Amino acid sequence: MLPVKMGNTYHHHSEEKKPLKWFASPLVEDHVKDDGEKEHQSPAITRENTQSVLDSEFHDPNAEAGLQLEVEVCTQELRDMPSFKRHAEATNQELFFDLFFVANLTTFTSLKEINDSASLRAYVGFFALLWLTWYSNSLYDVRFTADCIFERIAKALHFGVMVGFAVVGPAWEPGKPTSSLQKYQVLSFILMVSRLVLAAQYSVTLFFVRKHKRTVLPLSLVIGSTLIAALMYGSITGALPKETCNLELGVCKQFTTKVHYAWYIISAAEIVITVGISCYWRVISFKGTHIVQRMSLLTLIILGEGIIVVCKAISKIVKNGSQFDTQLTGQIVSSVLIIYLLYMLYFDRMHEEHFGTIKQQVWASLHFFLHIMLVLVLQGVSYLIMWVVALIRMDRVDEKFREIEGLSLTGAYANGTLFADALRRKIDVYLWNTIPKGVDASKALETWNSTLTVLAQSFDNHLTDEQNLTTVDMITKSLNTAESMAIQTLFDSLSISVPKTAPKAVEEPKRKFFDKAALLQKYETRFELVFDYVFLSAGLALTFMAIIAFVSLPPIKRHLRQYVRLLTIVLIGFAVCLICLINTSKPSQKHYMESNWMLPTICLLFFFCVLVSHLRPPARWRGIGGHHKWHGA
Incomplete structure (x- = not known):
């Protein structure tokens, strides 16, 4: 049987539009069988691909019979590796998401003036959270996104997260005494929602590639780390001090919190984990994206x-x-x-x-x-x-x-x-x-x-x-x-x-x-x-x-x-x-x-x-x- 021609398949925006489905596979579809079942492509069995798998597995180079067996095993493993859809350029949804990023940045820059070291740290901190949230979404989009109703709903929620950043921006003064917890609660909530939506998107991807065993573990680890990050963001809200106000005098007790450091650490850690997983398990890497x-x-x-x-x-x-x-x-x-x-x-x-x-x-x-x-x-x-x-x-x-x-x-x-x-x-x-x-x-x-x-x-x-x-x-x-x-x-x-x-x-x-x-x-x-x-x-x-x-x-x-x-x-x-x-x-x-x-x-x-x-x-x-x-x- 001749191997099917494979590699990174690029899809351009000029392709024929089809009715949207509720869920779409991120895999390249080979053809549709007579019974309607879809069959997915696997990477081409080439010398380069075979050698890459051999290099990642232990083998005895002096045992010719064993080497031949390993080649056959590697060939089977290559057939089991998924081939994801790749776009030659950024999709319209990604570009639209970038508009929300730049709108947030422009608004925050116009409202927040850097006039001391505290405002400088606050500016860098807000930009860091905004950028890391954008990057978390981009790490998913460039590898697994597929146009469907679910993805459009997920993207709408991510747009809402960006609007949440615009809500928090004008009141962003981390580290300064405050009597209102609203901005901290809102930010923790939108960060939690962002990661929960990402975990759902990765889970749908895992469902479609579950037959490819090499993808199950890395995707499960990404989902787990994203869910843990979401839970940590949510738990921050409960850990915040309670507001204490004197209703008769109309005065609220002010306090200083360092909760913003937790946001920075969690956001940076989840990026390091996601990128580290894709570096170790090349099957979900960014090659071809x-x-x-x-x-x-x-x-x-x-x-x-x-x-x-x-x-x-x-x-x-x-x-x-x-x-x-x-x-x-x-x-x-x-x-x-x-x-x-x-x-x-x-x-x-x-x-x-x-x-x-x-x-x-x-x-x-x-x-x-x-x-x-x-x-x-x-x-x-x-x-x-x-x-x-x-x-x-x-x-x-x-x-x-x-x-x-x-x-x-x-x-x-x-x-x-x-x-x-x-x-x-x-x-x-x-x-x-x-x-x-x-x-x-x-x-x-x-x-x-x-x-x-x-x-x-x-x-x-x-x-x-x-x-x-x-x-x-x-x-x-x-x-x-x-x-x-x-x-x-x-x-x-x-x-x-x-x-x-x-x-x-x-x-x-x-x-x-x-x-x-x-x-x-x-x-x-x-x-x-x-x-x-x-x-x-x-x-x-x-x-x-x-x-x-x-x-x-x-x-x-x-x-x-x-x-x-x-x-x-x-x-x-x-x-x-x-x-x-x-x-x-x-x-x-x-x-x-x-x-x-x-x-x-x-x-x-x-x-x-x-x-x-x-x-x-x-x-x-x-x-x-x-x-x-x-x-x-």
């Missing part, structure tokens, strides 16, 4: 999210009436080039062909770290643009304050009302009249107006008695407070805030006065954090791209020249990370942060990495070691 395209599409989506963030930053700048001078234009051009260079560094090293069953799974899992770095660097790039704009506008506000203050010292104003009105006109035209819609500056404006009133009165008192040092102190404090309100409003109009735990303003009897130096220190501290994580994430992104490219190198390209290129990119990545060491000298760091060279520095280093990836040796060197070795470098 579109996992490479799946990861590259998500990388493209994350880069696209970076473009959205940068464009939003530009729109905020336009709404604030900022002029696009050479400084601002250079920052915008650098940010766009950074995204484009990241795109080239990743996709120019993309290899679509299969490069090893285990390596492929390691390659896919490493994208978790790469995607976190990309999200952080792209988010930070938009903040750095805002920082440069804020510095430019602050300098101009300060110039206007110093101009009016200087005129007051020369006697240009006959009374305090003229002095205050001159200051009001200068700042109103530049700042208060350009506040974009949606920015609530009512409190700052109220403080601004009351401060100008105090300023006018103090100036009049000073004109009456120039030896009165109290009036001089009141004028200084009033000017300081007025400028602080202008600076705070300037940052608020750019959607830049400082942590709520920041020190409060110093209160004088019946009036509030603000220290401009203290306020500026808060914003500087916030952007020092942005500076550090942008350069660290940019350097680590280069490093992980080089590692991912190394793992995916096909054998034909594994030579010294490629290793040198990848090593150079890693070294440049380390150099970008080491730029953060400038914070050991605060004056140097402040000088660098006030310059316009932060984004251009990253851009130039990324451009150098692209050059390293594409430069070819001189023509006279190509013949050394054989011309064919240099071809296609």
Whole structure:
């Protein structure tokens, strides 16, 4: 009997549509017998397949009879191995699921600002849970998904899980004192539902491949680990402290919980177990799947999210009436080039062909770290643009304050009302009249107006008695407070805030006065954090791209020249990370942060990495070691 031609059978979206069934087999169907029973294909009995099975079993190479028997046994085992349907590209359902991922990421990014180390950890933690949930679904979809009513219902539930993430996102502040357990309960519930649905999907797959004995154990282990993860997520809800509220006073007791660490550990453990099982039992591995395209599409989506963030930053700048001078234009051009260079560094090293069953799974899992770095660097790039704009506008506000203050010292104003009105006109035209819609500056404006009133009165008192040092102190404090309100409003109009735990303003009897130096220190501290994580994430992104490219190198390209290129990119990545060491000298760091060279520095280093990836040796060197070795470098 001649063996049936096998391998990974690819199904394109153009195939004839058939009525949906309640359940569909993930196996390739050979033909339908006369009695209606379906028969499934098995892999082709080839020398490569036979040798792979022989290598995994013990045999005596010196016993010819035993070897012949083992070949027959292996042939039978190969006939028993299932052949799963493979798609040449991502299905429409997978792409639709990716839209929910990017919608969650975009929404969370727009709502949650990174302004301290706690918010940075919270951002990374939320992205980790979102990414690991997406990856858990993708590990199933690329191997076993089959279009049927059950799968569509399961996918609808997964869409609901993603909507649940959107519900939790706005209230996501892990580790901070809280009196409401709702966000923890909701997240534990949706994570449990996600894993229960996955366990049901794997169980249906196991039902259809149960006759193939080699698949029973690995799939059972995956189902077991997924169910255990679901139970652990569910048990977290019961382990949470009970809310205690005083109904008469309307006050609830606040508590701090570390439950989010349990979510991170469980999500990471189940991914490690699922990938580890597929590495050990090759029968359910990712060979022949579109996992490479799946990861590259998500990388493209994350880069696209970076473009959205940068464009939003530009729109905020336009709404604030900022002029696009050479400084601002250079920052915008650098940010766009950074995204484009990241795109080239990743996709120019993309290899679509299969490069090893285990390596492929390691390659896919490493994208978790790469995607976190990309999200952080792209988010930070938009903040750095805002920082440069804020510095430019602050300098101009300060110039206007110093101009009016200087005129007051020369006697240009006959009374305090003229002095205050001159200051009001200068700042109103530049700042208060350009506040974009949606920015609530009512409190700052109220403080601004009351401060100008105090300023006018103090100036009049000073004109009456120039030896009165109290009036001089009141004028200084009033000017300081007025400028602080202008600076705070300037940052608020750019959607830049400082942590709520920041020190409060110093209160004088019946009036509030603000220290401009203290306020500026808060914003500087916030952007020092942005500076550090942008350069660290940019350097680590280069490093992980080089590692991912190394793992995916096909054998034909594994030579010294490629290793040198990848090593150079890693070294440049380390150099970008080491730029953060400038914070050991605060004056140097402040000088660098006030310059316009932060984004251009990253851009130039990324451009150098692209050059390293594409430069070819001189023509006279190509013949050394054989011309064919240099071809296609």
